[in-house]
Amino acid sequence: xxxxxxxxxxxxxxxxxxxxxxxxxxxxxxxxxxxxxxxxxxxxxxxxxxxxxxxxxxxxxxxxxxxxxxxxxxxxxxxxxxxxxxxxxxxxxxxx
Numbered sequence: 256x257x258x259x260x261x262x263x264x265x266x267x268x269x270x271x272x273x274x275x276x277x278x279x280x281x282x283x284x285x286x287x288x289x290x291x292x293x294x295x296x297x298x299x300x301x302x303x304x305x306x307x308x309x310x311x312x313x314x315x316x317x318x319x320x321x322x323x324x325x326x327x328x329x330x331x332x333x334x335x336x337x338x339x340x341x342x343x344x345x346x347x348x349x350x351x
Contacts, residue, residue, distance in 0.1 A: 263298035263321070266305040275309060295319055295338070302327035317342065 274297075275289035292312040296319040306327040309315075314336040315328070322342040328334075329348075 271305040271308055
């Protein structure tokens, strides 16, 4: 788990893009995009609207955080890998 001395990461519009990695071609090979979002062990508590900025990510690691609501992930239609382990999730509403 994160060090007690570390501050929680507050995701604000524009701040989540710095955690994108793996620059690849899009499905149509017309453009490029970052495909991996790595926010593991960052003490994230809420996702909010910031996930709109990374909705095309294919891999998303949000493990070891304090996330309770995963509803903001519902628009991430390109996801092939999602790690939500070791969070405080109350319901997986995005799967219904």
